[in-house]
Amino acid sequence: MIVPSIKDDCLMVRDNVVLSHVPRNITVAPAADEAAFIGASSSNSSFRHVFSFGVLEYAGYKFMCLFRFKLWWMIQSFRDSGL
Template identity: 45%
Template sequence: MTVTAQISINDGNLVVHGKTILTGVPDNIVLTPGTGVGLLAGAFIGATAAHNKSLHIFPIGVLEDLRFMCCFRFKLWWMTQRMGTCGKDVPLETQFMVVESKGGGDGGEDDESSPIIYTVFLPLLEGPFRSVLQGNERNEVEVCLESGE
């Protein structure tokens, strides 16, 4: 069995192994393939900003009708999990999210012959910034970057 990244942004959709995970991906979102092979292959999602600020919130796309599980901070030093099916279900301070897609290429069909694909969203950042995921009322998943300066 060969596992390849097969992650792309096509026509404003984030597609993983032929399954649409996010729709309405904005033009300022960029995808950089990882350098790993096999199970280590993946991609980095980034964003471009017009101005330097200490807080950036970038919508990365709309999440609808796909099950997910995430871990989020609900107190300064405690995390718990939550499950949902759309972007507005993603809580503030989400540290990690796994999205399940099964069925046809649109991500919404329930086809038993199609394999289930799990997509992991893990906010990473270098330097003095911190990074988390969150949802909004438009079912968008957002990445929040802040330096505190």
């Protein structure tokens, strides 16, 4: 099982840097084989937060993200680059 982790402000998978410049409020929790949940925390309460997760460095992995399409609905997107 591959366990993603954050080391030296970088999100690491299989000893490859996937994200660099990862802020300290970003967390990683393994979800399943070759999958992880990436989350963020904030010290203030708000109905709207915008977080930076870092800079995408390694484009050899595919990723899925969830983003809010409407206030009551989240939609998924599958990507292989940050563009």
